Amino acid sequence: MGNFELRNKIKIQRAIKNITQDELAAKIGVTRKTINTIENGRFVPSTILAIRLARFFEIKVEELFELIEK
Amino acid sequence: MDTSLIEKLDKSRYSLMKWLTICWTVWYGTYIAKDLINNRLINGFLFLIGSIGWILFTVNLVKTIRLGKKVKSDSKLKEALNNEMHQFYSYKSFFWGFWIVIVTNGIFLVISSFYQISALIACELTLYFGILFSFIAWLVFNRD
Numbered sequence: 338m339g340n341f342e343l344r345n346k347i348k349i350q351r352a353i354k355n356i357t358q359d360e361l362a363a364k365i366g367v368t369r370k371t372i373n374t375i376e377n378g379r380f381v382p383s384t385i386l387a388i389r390l391a392r393f394f395e396i397k398v399e400e401l402f403e404l405i406e407k
Numbered sequence: 408m409d410t411s412l413i414e415k416l417d418k419s420r421y422s423l424m425k426w427l428t429i430c431w432t433v434w435y436g437t438y439i440a441k442d443l444i445n446n447r448l449i450n451g452f453l454f455l456i457g458s459i460g461w462i463l464f465t466v467n468l469v470k471t472i473r474l475g476k477k478v479k480s481d482s483k484l485k486e487a488l489n490n491e492m493h494q495f496y497s498y499k500s501f502f503w504g505f506w507i508v509i510v511t512n513g514i515f516l517v518i519s520s521f522y523q524i525s526a527l528i529a530c531e532l533t534l535y536f537g538i539l540f541s542f543i544a545w546l547v548f549n550r551d
Contacts, residue, residue: 371492
């Protein structure tokens, strides 16, 4: 998105909850590849998926995803 | 949801797409090459290789359709394996295929100003590269 970069804390939150990408994918109902690409910043999730991830980790979307101006 | 089943099906899908790409390259590539080469021995060899490619392509295509039906029959599997990322990458792959078709046509148009090109060869090559690059783009976007 031009001058913006979306960073996320999925890896940190996974470590807190002690779950693997595989387990998170199953809980959210997506493939592990989807979680992997979001976690590495290769794919920007939709609002729905972002909210579902935040809800799973019991934090706000803004806490899970951070929009950084380059 | 069973994670191992989703992973297994996702890997199967990737593997099938990889085989479809290889078989398409071999089958249609040799099919086009036959029209360009005027040697009976080489053409016979190309026909043999192409036939194997066509058989394998058909087998993998049937497997892909069966996998698609299996995924469609289960709503949770469908949601997991056909989620927004996979849909986005599929559209992006078609987009790449479309641009390759346009570029290939453009190249033929420029060449036709200087040389006479067979319409059949131009159509075959356009189709070949369009589909091939769609497959390759899909594999690149969906790599692990």
